[in-house]
Amino acid sequence: MPKNTLNRRLSRPLEKFSALNKQHKIAIAGVSTLGAAAIALSAIPGGATTVAGGTPAVAAKPVAAEQTQTRDLHATLSSPLTGDKVKLDAIKAKQQAAAKQKAADAAKKAAAERKAAESRSAKKAADRSAKRPQMETVAAKTYKNNLDGWIRQSLDIMHSKGIPGSYHGLHKNIMRESSGNPRAINGWDINAINGIPSKGLLQVIPPTFATYHVKGTSNDIYDPVANITAAANYAAHRYGSIDNVNSAY
Numbered sequence: 001m002p003k004n005t006l007n008r009r010l011s012r013p014l015e016k017f018s019a020l021n022k023q024h025k026i027a028i029a030g031v032s033t034l035g036a037a038a039i040a041l042s043a044i045p046g047g048a049t050t051v052a053g054g055t056p057a058v059a060a061k062p063v064a065a066e067q068t069q070t071r072d073l074h075a076t077l078s079s080p081l082t083g084d085k086v087k088l089d090a091i092k093a094k095q096q097a098a099a100k101q102k103a104a105d106a107a108k109k110a111a112a113e114r115k116a117a118e119s120r121s122a123k124k125a126a127d128r129s130a131k132r133p134q135m136e137t138v139a140a141k142t143y144k145n146n147l148d149g150w151i152r153q154s155l156d157i158m159h160s161k162g163i164p165g166s167y168h169g170l171h172k173n174i175m176r177e178s179s180g181n182p183r184a185i186n187g188w189d190i191n192a193i194n195g196i197p198s199k200g201l202l203q204v205i206p207p208t209f210a211t212y213h214v215k216g217t218s219n220d221i222y223d224p225v226a227n228i229t230a231a232a233n234y235a236a237h238r239y240g241s242i243d244n245v246n247s248a249y
Helices: 003-015 022-042 061-131 147-161 167-177 206-212 224-239
Strands: none
Touching: 147 167, 147 224, 167 224, 206 224
16 A cells, blocks of 8 residues: 555544644554554565565564554553543542531531420420419318308408408397398388388398399399398498497398
């Protein structure tokens, strides 16, 4: 094959690498030159010792050496690209590790903040519980359904309302007015003559009962507790206390 034709064929691949850097172009040129030399030498018969003109023939062994050098040049050409890829992989791995560490730190911080918030909430609840007065459960007070029980229940209501009076003062007036009969009614005095007879344990007329009725008690004038507390309230306003009443009032 003519030498010019061979060189043209070898030079065509170089055009495809025109965009490569200077180092790569030098390496490719070396590969092309060695390839041309290897092809030229391989055309000589293996057993020839001389060529026309008496020039000694090149032995076949150097061809193998040239092929080895060609492989080395290929390795040299590809090694920078491989190195760049390794660097990029290392940078990517480092970035991924940093992202994982950042996520782990954020999760750890969030957990710590959540735990602190729960601790603060628990402390506030404990403080509120400590400040809240403990309510003692008190059994409802019961009273006997008799004169003693009526008087005692009336006294508790009177004391809660600020109405003065004593057990003795209530009892003595009840016994004088009705003898302890909650359904007693006076049909002969002036009130009865006027059409508004006195009624109940302490013989209270309806208008007086309505005026001095104590809130929370029954509106029935015959109810023992309601009758006693209304009469005691009237006596407190007129006489200072039911204890000061010793006759009809």
